[in-house]
Amino acid sequence: MIQGGEGEPVHVRAPAKINVFLSVGAVMGDGYHRVSTAYQAVSLYEDLRAWNSDDFTVSFTGSVDTSQLATDNSNLAIRAARLLAQHAGYQGGARLEVVKRVPIAGGMGGGSADAAAALVACDALWGLGLGRDELLALGARLGADVPFALVGGTAIGTGRGDELSPALAKGQYHWVLVLAEKGMSTPDVYRELDRHRERHADDIMPADPMPGIDADVLQALRAGEPAMLAEVLSNDLQAPAIHLNPQLGDVIELGEKNGALAGFVSGSGPTVAFLAADLDSALDLQIALSAARLTAVRASGPVHGARVVSSDR
Template sequence: MSLARAFADRVHARAPGKINVSLDVGPRKDDGYHDLVSVFLAVSLYEDVVVSHSDGFSARITGDIDVAGVPVDETNLAVRAARLVVEEAGWNGGVHLDIHKRVPVAGGMGGGSADAAAALVAVDDLLHAGLGAPRLHRLAARLGADVPFALHGGAAVGVGRGDELTPALTGGRFDWALVSHPQGLSTPAVYREFDRLREGDDAAACGSTAAGDTAVLQALRAGDPRALAAAVFNGLQPAALSLRPDLGAVLVDGVERGALAGIVSGSGPTLAFLAGGESDARALAASLVTAGHDARHVHGPVHGAHIVSRAG
């Protein structure tokens, strides 16, 4: 073990946001949850977490985005993640977290889950806990459905609540233009609207598409953005658009500006526009910015939560 590793007292970790390139949602169960089948793609929009020793548990939030509503107490998912690792390691101290956010808050891209995943690996490293991937995955699953994927990254199929993961093969890079919105969408509210639509006259719009999942996986494996564009699907999209009809016009605008396809990411309101390649995605993002949207280029798949640096 190097001296730098042995005496590091600050650890910086990073984890990616995600796009649900396919999301099938089953009916609501007796426990209030829905069975999901989702194909996740980790993309190059990252959350950074720096952890250091402390007497208790605390967090400071900064960001390239508006972070005014992000909690810094025990309701913060990253703080909960840090506490879980400390308890699992049998450590008698605390941890302070400096969290820098880039993934839109309440945007359907799993930003809070990425914070938690980064905190898991950072605190494990800080304490030399050596918990290992299986134990960290179990802790991630306790924190939320998207946390295990943020931990692992790449591309994967998630079932159950989305936390039972099977890696998916990818044959190349996929480039996207993301459009975020200052007004987030509540995930529980979107699921309530999903249930309302499914029980009413719009049930067909909220159906499942197992064949679509297969087509998505084939397109990812082939590295074919045009095939992926023909297969992307989000069962929550009708509910998100019902709550935010303005998003529908932006989806149309993105396709008219050259996107191969546009989709609501997760529960929204972030919109993901697939492009034919990097230059196309950059041009599309610039065009959307010119039209007044908050847009940026990202690509995937990228690695999951990982250590960036250590400082003594």
């Protein structure tokens, strides 16, 4: 493992995620939902640097407005570092600096990426040498998306989304992401899903308490064909997210009119992800969406999970 000395940071890069498939089960007695999802890690990254310190602190820079982001002990990156120290019996702390590019409350797992990066960085910084399984178990205690941010690639998530199994997948996918100025509350979107299902109980099948992955999604991922995947992209949270923010539907319509194979709400929103046929199509789509005064960025996937960058840059 790489150990950071005095004044020498450990630099970790962690990816955002897209749920190319998300099936949400019926609400349970505890208010939570089981999910079945297909994750893909994409090349929109959080960069975290960690220095040795007597205490735990975090600060942010980057293209995302972080002025309202908590920097106290409620911050997920600090929680991750503290959890790791407690688990390992480490007595010191860490100063964390994050270059933030993944939208806050955007449905792309930015906070989870920060937590995964903090686990990997502090493990290296403190010379702990914990194994992958230990880090995954700690990640699952922090949030459902944290284990995937550690693993990356393409994977199937069940339970809360944190029970991972590898997905047989090949090929590279080109995405255009429309980032919103304001985030959405994940609990609010889930509550709206429950209300949506109640309102339309006579028209839709009852939700399965134990949802599964559509076999056509697995087949499309194995084939590595964007057009096949576009036909089976699905997100149970899309309808409630659009109900809460109708503009998302307009963005999807605009992107599909400008050449996207398919567009959908990422996770609980409000980021909208468009799958493009190839790099040239993604460039054209990004230009068209930007011309409509939307914040559009390109990304590709799948990419690796959180890992130490070999040279600090």
